[in-house]
Amino acid sequence: MGGGVLHVLLIVCVAVQWLPTSYSASLLDNQKNSSVHRSKRQSCRTRDFRCNNGACIDSTLMCDGAVDCPDGSDETSQTCLNTIVPILSSLLEPPLLSYVTSCPSYAFRCDYGGCVDADAKCNGKTDCADGSDERGCKGSGTDLNPSVPNNCKSGEFQCSSGQCIDIILLCDGNKDCKDGSDETKDSCGTFSCPGFAFRCAYGACIDGDGRCNGQAQCADASDESPDICGDGPVPVPPRPTTTATTTLPPPSSPKCTLPQPPQDGMYVVGGCTPPNCPTPGTKLQFAFLNYTCNPGFSITGTRSVYCQDGMWFSQPPTCSRVSCSPLESISRDVTCTFNRDNVPCGGRMSVGTVANIKCKDHYQQVPELFSYQTVCNSNGKWSREISSCIPVCGVRNPEGVPFVSNGVKTKFGEFPWHVGVYRLNDGKDEWEQICGGTLISSRVVISAAHCFYDEDTDQVFDKNLYKIVAGKYFRDWEKKNKYLQEGKIENIIVHEMYKGKTLNYESDIAVINLQVEIVFNLAVRPVCLDREKLYMNYQLSAGNVGAVVGWGVNENMEPSEELITAYLPYVDYQVCYRTVPESFRQFLRKDKFCAGHLNGTSVCPGDSGGGLAFPQESELGTRWYLQGIVSVGVPPKGANKCFDRQYSAFTRVADYYNFISENMIR
Incomplete structure (x- = not known):
């Protein structure tokens, strides 16, 4: 039976590990006399490998991915691809030749035959001498063509063209797929071959007797390569004498029990030809298994496992159902x-x-x-x-819901990026609007640092004291509408250089990240950021007018119940500096610019943190870009009064794009 043949063949492979030193030396001498090594010999230790130029290196350095011979002969296909350890035993009838040819299951085999750690595959570093561990890393040839549906049955391999072939035919040296995709490096590169087989350069396994027999059996004819075969067939060492072979240990009883195949998968026993393959439960001296999963399932663990003398050198893999990532999102x-x-x-x-x-x-x-x-x-x-x-930014709602109440100047949703910053009132279970902010994405708001900063302790206030509200028109916390969305805060990042009045409100900017995404609608949309600074110099020039929105006190010096818009022109720095009171000039820091009127139209307490945005025409229509944050104004006499008849200072957003990008949630 096929299982018996496999048993006999594999006993010979195991025996090489237990040869007496004298017999091992005899085998190495036979190997030295073969055509593989033709250079002049010098004295090397028994366990050394002789380079082609005569140098000696430790045999453990041979075919390990790193070049150790001065001439590089320890890392060539001639040396490493199917390196022969001939074992002829009178215990076998007829005498057979065995080759130790494959890397262990935990290793990756380089194209020329060297063995490196399996983790070296596609790790970004070249570990194989020929760099083959870093080739073909963007995908696997066994992946289906995205345009071809998977119609193959269990136990079949799907060619790139969609054709189905028996899994047994995969990587056997013959092109059974019409497009040849069953015999490629991508399909076969991870295969390991049993010791009695020959491994083609692209990874397929053929009978060891086919090597250098004058007939190509590998799809790429690498079994007849001159690098391996030289000028003719590889000589078969003479059969050892009876005295030599009697030093081999007697065969032990089979101890490797073939396991059950994995659920939703199967394995092929190396070296057998269906249907004469051993079945689960069969005991073998040596077992080499190649696992595959059914279509729609992926393999977890090592694809090839082997057992010797009852010891499995790796755990069998499992097959898990393949699935694709979720697609639902807020956008x-x-x-x-x-x-x-x-x-x-x-x-x-x-x-x-x-x-x-x-x-x-x-x-x-x-x-x-x-x-x-x-x-x-x-x-x-x-x-x-x-x-x-991505969100459509900077678009005003031309059909904002109009409110007619005491001469309100703003339509609901006209500036949908404005949000209210509310704080829990000390000692009371109620929320009070204290500042404004600007929505720049579904989870990020830009505001002023002074809205969240405790100057007495030089610390940011607890985030749980605040809430962000988008789509709100009335200032009163209790007044709701169908577009309103409350956002709990994930974190508040105040610029590290901000020290409040101590440093004259320089770096007065904060990034507020929300726990949950805001849903965009007619009344809630983000503003645009001029990250490339394409429009900054034009928009921040004398005469250009921006819009700021807020619930500051109204013209009667009372808190405004409805959202109000003020249109403010940019003011040249020198004009602003000469106009404002001398005591206010210290606040005109290098990161500030001025905007406003001298006729009473200005920002007011409660507007702090709100954004000053400017319109810009483009091929996409009019888009509004955030250029400033309400920071500080000239305080008039009396509490809660607007900064009327004076210009106000705004934090220039363009100075802090890096700060925003580094701290915002994506």
Whole structure:
């Protein structure tokens, strides 16, 4: 039976590890006399490897990925690819030649035959002398073509073209796929061959007797390569005398019991030809198993395992169902079907699931597409890269909900990026609006540092004392509307150089990250940031007018109940410096600019932290860009009064793009 032949062949491979020193030396002498080593000999130790130029190195350095011979002959295909350890035994009938040819299951075999640690594969460093451990790292040739559905049965291999062949035919030296994809380095590179087999340069396994027999049996003909065969067939060492062979230990009873195949997978016993292969439960002296998983399942663990004298040198792998990543998000509309039935898109999805994707309103596709379809492939990846949906920024709502109340100047949602900053009132269980802020993404708000900073302790206040509210029109916490969204704060990052009044409010900026994403709608959208500073010099020039929104005190010096907009022109620094009181000039730091009127239209207490945004025409229409943050103004006499008839100072946002990028949640 096939199992018996395998048993006999593999006994010989095991025997080499236990040869007496005198017999091992005899074998090495035979190897030295072969055509593999033709250079002039010098005295080397028995356990040394002789380089082609005559130098000696320790045999443990041979074929280890690193070049140790001065001439590099320890790391060549001639030396490493199917290095022969001939063992002829009178115990076998007829006498057979065995080759120790494969790396252990925990190792990676370089194209020329050297063995390096399996972790060296695709680790970004060249560990094989020929660099083959870093080739073909972007994907596996056994992955299905994304455009080809998986229709193969259990125990079959799917060619890149979609053709199905028996898994036994994979990497056997013959091109059984019409496109040859079953005999490639990507398909076979991770295969390990049993000791009696020859490993083709691309990884396939053929019978060891086929090596250098004048007929190519590897798909790439590497079994007949001159590097291996030289000028003719490899000489077979003479059969040892009876005296020599009697030093071999007698065969022991088989101790390797073939395991049950994994659920949703199978294994092939190395060296057997179906249907005459040993079955689970069969005991062998040596067992070498190559595992595969059914279509739709992926292998976890090492693909090849082997057992010798009852000891398994690695755990058998398992097969787990392949699935693709969830697609639902706050920015995408997704519909998913599996076998023509609608399925949820929020969890891991089965192979074959078809998803139709488009961006939600107020988002745009990158690259720009209206919608597209993608399929979950058997490699656990979507057939088409999932494009990003980014918010449409800086767009005012031209159809904002109008409110007519005491001459209100702002439509609800007209400036949808403005948010309210509320703080828990000391000693009272109620929330009070203290500042404003500007939404720059679904989870990030920009505001002024002084809204969150305790100058007495030089510390940022506890984040749990604050809430961010988007889509709010009325200042009163209790007054709600259908667009309103409350955001709990993940963290507050105040610029490290901010020290309040001590340093004249320089670096008056804070990044507030929210715990949960804000959903964009008609009344809630982010502003644009001029990160490339394309418009800054134009917008921050004399005469250009920006808009600031807030709930500061109104013209009657009373807190405004409704959201109010003020349109403020940029003011040249020298004009501002000459106009403001001398006591205020100390606050005109290098990161500040001035804006405002001298006629009473200005920002007021409660507007701090709000954004000053400027419109910019482009091919996409008018977009608004955040250029300033309300920081400090000339205080008039009396509490809670506006900074009227004077210019106000704004923190220049462009000076802090790096700070924002480094601290915002993506």
